[in-house]
Amino acid sequence: MLDKLKDALKDKAKDVRATTRLVDSPACLVVQDGDMSTQLARMLKQAGQTVPEVKPILEVNAQHPLVKKLEATSNFDDLAHILFDQALLAEGGMPEDPAAYVRRVNQLLEKT
Helix, strand or coil: HHHHHHHHHHCCCCCEEEEEEEEECCCCEEECCCCCCCCHHHHHHHHCCCCCCCCCEEEECCCCCHHHHHHCCHHHHHHHHHHHHHHHHHHHCCCCCCCHHHHHHHHHHCCC
């Protein structure tokens, strides 16, 4: 499943890996040592500064029910992007394309 997530999120995430440190959350974003934090990059961008592209690492809680459901879904890519965007929102960020995030969530809700 990690390889499938890496492929689905190759434009957004530097890597995808499992973690055991998450308990309640399905995923979180971290940066590699030496990389600029996403918060700092966001602040510099808002200040009009040129910011190098920062691709975070998506860490997933393989024991979380939402992550377990990913394996058996036909909407894998859409759910992978929702998982990434939710991790971004949880850290105070904003999805690159908020309209696409809303569209994916709406499509998912329509199916339930």
